[in-house]
Amino acid sequence: MPVRIFFHIVIVLLISCLNAEAGQESITLHYPPDGSVLEYNMLEISMSVPAGSADSIKVYVNDEEEPLNVIADQEYECFSVQLKLGVNRINIIAVKGDYQVYKTELKVFRRSDLASEYIKTPDGFKKDFFHMKEWKQCARCHILSPIEYDRKPISPYTFKNMDKQALLAVTSTCYMCHNKITANKYVHGPAAVWSCLSCHDPEAEPKYSVKKPDAEICYECHTEQKKDRSLKKYSHGPVTIGKCTICHSPHASENPFNLVKPTWNLCVNCHAEKASGMHVLGDSMFKEGHPTRNRPDPVRTGKELTCASCHNPHASNYPHLWAFEVETIFDLCQKCHNKQTDDVKPN
Ligand code: HEC
Ligand code: HEC
Ligand code: HEC
Ligand code: HEC
Ligand code: HEC
Ligand code: HEC
Ligand code: HEC
Ligand code: HEC
Secondary structure, eight states: OOHHHHHHHHHHHHHHHHHHHHHHTSOEEEEOOTTEEEOSSEEEEEEEOOTTSOSEEEEEETTOSSOEEEEOOSSEEEEEEEOOSEEEEEEEEEEETTEEEEEEEEEEEEOOTTOGGGSSOOTTOEEOOGGGSOOHHHHTTSOOSOOGGGSOOOOTTTGGGSOGGGGOGGGOSSHHHHGGGGOSSEEOHHHHTTOGGGTOOTTSSSTTOOOSOHHHHHHHHOHHHHHHHHTOSEEOHHHHTTOGGGTBOSSEESSGGGBSSOHHHHHHHHOGGGTTOTTTSOSSSOTTOOOOSSSBOSSSTTSBOOHHHHBOSSEESSGGGBSSSOSSHHHHHHTTBOTTTOOBSOO
């Protein structure tokens, strides 16, 4: 080998080593990888920003005008942004003075069982299991092995009387990274006290996956529901296949009963043709159909009329999963309409 070429190789190697050294000193995005698939509406972002390398980090989600602006005052910046369903384009830009010192673009896909166009993951995207890697660099500040406080014995039947002080969230190792998962109005009991390991198994493969089908996990604690439903004649499609989390978030949501959408929207999601109420009342006289929302429920005081006013979302002994103990349509109407006075009033 001519000496000159050898000399060049040495120089090239030297330069790349120096770059690698310098690389550790530069701004680096650690999570998420490009092309990840998520179901949850928040994207967790974690990057190292060495002291003095940038003043701030701007994150644009789908080119929105107001980026998230993170003041770069720590060597590690961990934050999160909100995702819409489907493909999201994330642009991360670090700024120092008047200059862009770092720039990257990545795409993530948020899938959902409830949106037909987003059930299937498009080509080029795949689920990345965060907890399948060791993440030594995160362990400097975060605890990545679960402790006993991450699993607490809690039953829906004693929950109200429990001493929740003793079950505080801050005792959970999951809290520091996943605190957004319970930041909603309605929080599911075990998530509210950060008993994450009630459902997520650290021994599972992939780590923390939920090994049992939904319903089996849910019925472990909701034993009365299990008993009640096994006695019913008819069961609702998604319940029959054990898909409780198609309707209920196991963590938290903005809707009562931790429903992933308000009841009416949830039902209409799969039964669009029933939204009009024409299936209840539809003839030449009632071209508008029967109301299915935006009216007070005459039977369940304080609640709004919804699909669940007439149908049980889980199971029933009566036709069409009726929520009343009636065998005929006429008797059903009577539950809310007084036959003598025609008032909307239970008999
Ligand atoms: C130098 C210490 C440090 C390191 C290293 C670090 N973090 Fe953090 N992280 C923090 C602190 C402090 C918080 C709480 C931040 C806050 O609430 O402002 C946090 C919060 C988080 C959050 C929650 C952010 C949010 O807004 O919901 C996630 C997720 C996270 N870290 C992931 C990671 C990951 C992944 C790594 C490794 C790639 C990592 N962190 C490395 C210090 C660190
Ligand atoms: C260092 C921060 C950190 C800690 C501590 C942490 N997680 Fe995570 N976890 C993440 C990030 C980042 C993701 C990927 C983004 C997402 O799906 O939310 C994730 C994803 C997950 C997932 C989805 C599957 C996967 O591997 O991507 C589950 C389930 C989960 N975490 C459960 C837990 C539980 C339970 C605990 C506590 C015992 C915990 N995590 C502690 C950061 C953390
Ligand atoms: C009642 C059971 C239950 C409890 C309690 C629970 N989870 Fe989950 N979690 C689930 C199920 C079911 C999924 C969906 C997983 C799947 O489809 O494999 C899930 C998914 C997740 C994911 C992935 C999010 C996504 O959609 O990509 C994360 C992260 C997570 N859980 C974190 C937590 C944390 C942190 C806690 C504690 C506050 C917790 N979970 C408590 C049942 C539970
Ligand atoms: C570890 C035990 C546990 C598991 C597993 C569990 N739950 Fe719960 N659930 C509770 C507790 C505790 C409450 C809170 C009861 C209260 O607020 O009084 C609750 C409350 C609920 C509520 C609200 C009930 C109401 O009347 O407001 C719903 C809905 C629910 N759970 C659904 C589910 C679903 C769906 C699953 C499976 C994905 C599940 N649960 C798994 C313990 C559990
Ligand atoms: C098709 C959507 C859907 C599915 C699937 C579903 N639920 Fe529900 N669930 C609802 C709705 C809607 C309500 C609120 C009903 C109301 O307004 O009275 C509810 C209420 C509840 C409640 C509180 C009230 C009660 O009936 O005790 C619990 C607990 C519950 N669900 C558990 C479950 C479990 C466990 C599963 C799976 C076996 C499941 N749900 C599957 C829609 C669903
Ligand atoms: C994820 C999709 C999905 C959601 C959400 C959903 N359903 Fe269904 N529903 C089904 C399937 C699947 C069937 C079974 C279809 C069949 O057997 O023809 C069904 C059947 C029904 C039936 C007919 C039962 C019978 O025996 O005639 C009623 C009534 C019903 N659903 C009401 C509701 C109500 C009320 C809600 C909201 C609380 C709801 N559905 C939400 C998928 C869904
Ligand atoms: C006022 C009571 C009432 C309300 C509100 C109501 N339904 Fe119905 N539903 C009925 C009756 C009555 C039937 C039986 C119709 C028949 O057999 O002609 C029925 C039947 C059904 C069926 C089974 C029909 C079939 O073709 O097998 C589904 C699915 C259904 N309803 C869904 C819904 C949804 C979704 C909503 C909310 C948008 C809703 N219902 C609101 C009374 C109601
Ligand atoms: C869960 C209670 C409930 C049941 C069951 C019920 N309705 Fe109604 N109905 C209502 C409510 C609430 C209204 C709206 C009253 C108002 O506008 O103030 C209404 C309105 C009506 C109207 C007036 C419609 C309009 O737009 O002016 C008719 C007619 C009617 N119902 C017929 C029926 C028939 C027929 C049945 C049986 C197939 C039935 N209802 C079952 C609650 C119910």
